[in-house]
Amino acid sequence: MMGGTVDVKSEPGAGSTFWIELPTEIMPEEPNRVASINAIPAQHAVQHSVLYIEDNPANLKLVIQLLGRRKHIQLLTAHTSELGIALAVSHHPDLILLDINMPGMDGYQVLEVLKADASLKNIPVIAVTANAMTRDIERGRTAGFTEYLTKPLDIVKFYALLDKLLSRNTTVL
Ligand code: MN
Numbered sequence: 001m002m003g004g005t006v007d008v009k010s011e012p013g014a015g016s017t018f019w020i021e022l023p024t025e026i027m028p029e030e031p032n033r034v035a036s037i038n039a040i041p042a043q044h045a046v047q048h049s050v051l052y053i054e055d056n057p058a059n060l061k062l063v064i065q066l067l068g069r070r071k072h073i074q075l076l077t078a079h080t081s082e083l084g085i086a087l088a089v090s091h092h093p094d095l096i097l098l099d100i101n102m103p104g105m106d107g108y109q110v111l112e113v114l115k116a117d118a119s120l121k122n123i124p125v126i127a128v129t130a131n132a133m134t135r136d137i138e139r140g141r142t143a144g145f146t147e148y149l150t151k152p153l154d155i156v157k158f159y160a161l162l163d164k165l166l167s168r169n170t171t172v173l
Contacts, residue, residue, distance in 0.1 A: 048166045049074045051093040053084030053110060054128065055102050059151065063097065066158065073166070081105035085113055088120055095165050097149075100129035100140070108143055115144050124165050128153070 004022035050073055054060050060077055067075045076091055078084035081102050088096060096114070100107035107127060114120045124146035129136070132150040140148045147161055 047072045048095070049076060049091060049093040050095045050097065050162070050166075051076045051078065051084065051087055051091065052097040052128075053078045053081060053102070053107075054097070054099040055079050056099070059099070059128070059153075062153065066153075066155065070159075070162075073162075081107075081110045084110060088114060088123070089117070092119065093123065095162070096123055096125045097128050098125050098145075100127055100131060111143055111145065124168075126161065126165075 002022055004020055006018075006020045008016060008018045010016040050067060052060065052063050052075060054063070054077070057079075060079065064075060064077065067073050076087050076093060078087050081104055084096075084098070087093075098107045098110055102110070105113075107129070111125055111127075114123070114125060125144070126147045126149055127140045127145040128149045128151065129140075130151045137148045146165065149158060149161065
């Protein structure tokens with residue numbers, strides 16, 4: 001179908017060579033195809049936005065990598081609580097990931113600010129923390145976190161939770 005050939009040379013006891021040959025003339029068609037894909041406006045490609053508030057660069061880097069594989073998610077990051085609240089106010093993300101242990105305002109205090117804002121209080125907020133004790137998880141649920149993820153992140157659980165909460169958001173649209 002591509003105008004090329006597939007061939008094989010085999011010698012008993014010595015080995016085999018398999019190869020394909022494709023004419024290079026068809027290559028100029030490729031840039032056009034790629035250009036038409038890129039021409040789709042960005043707002044159609046990005047369907048969801050997630051804000052991650054986290055002071056630890058290693059954790060930020062990991063989540064940037066994980067969400068980089070989800071092309072429909074735009075990730076906003078904040079390395080301080082104050083910046084995180086400012087981004088939540090200005091961008092109204094679909095989901096917020098919030099580190100509990102932050103210098104200055106901690107995650108509970110940030111959550112309190114978010115829940116006190118009528119335009120932000122319905123955004124699901126996931127606590128992300130190394131405090132994996134049952135008591136801590138209960139405190140998190142009581143405080144109003146939608147879910148509680150412990151570090152180190154369980155990647156399968158992370159994706160599943162994200163998909164679940166964001167698909168809930170899609171049905172509203
Ligand atoms: Mn932290």
